[in-house]
Amino acid sequence: MAEQTTNLKLPVDRMPALRVEPMPKDTNQYGAVFGGWVMSQVDLAGASTAMRYALSRKVVTRAVSSFTFENPIYVGDIVSFYTKIVKIGRSSITVQVDVYAERLTKADNSVDLVTQATLVYVCVGQDHKPITVQESRDQYFKEHPEFMLCLPEISQ
């Protein structure tokens, strides 16, 4: 288990890619939230970040480079998934996901870092073969030239 994070606060300078409350059906036999549920949400958060950067839904998960469960999650927690693009390769986008639980059932509403993960997403074409990230973005602008000038730069 990670060191005590009692005084931890949610990041103030970042928006979470995903915020969700686990349900009783998401727990394991020990009463904490099932690790597979966390992995699924992490992948959704990471993928949405990669898709927004690639301006495409044709982005697939290629690798989970690291995944650590630092602290348990419980029903009643509000779980926030903060993402950051850490590398843009030729066809790949590497995303770091930091997951925090707000312990709303505790009197002090404390926050814990519960999971950290790094995942690699790859842009693919119609034939499911990798295409470059730039090709993916160019394709979007080819199909939607009207958005070329008005789309804000998305970094995450």
Ligand SMILES: CC(C)(COP(=O)(O)OP(=O)(O)OC[C@H]1O[C@@H](n2cnc3c(N)ncnc32)[C@H](O)[C@@H]1OP(=O)(O)O)[C@@H](O)C(=O)NCCC(=O)NCCS
């Ligand atoms: C994604 C897929 C098309 C890529 O094909 P591929 O033959 O592996 O392509 P490449 O070897 O050229 O690798 C593509 C990129 O992934 C990176 N990559 C490959 N294996 C990796 C690994 N184990 N860890 C990190 N990055 C990896 C490569 O470095 C490359 O990045 P770059 O283009 O930025 O340099 C293919 O592997 C695939 O279909 N995988 C299944 C995807 C899937 O079903 N995901 C689950 C549901 S979304």
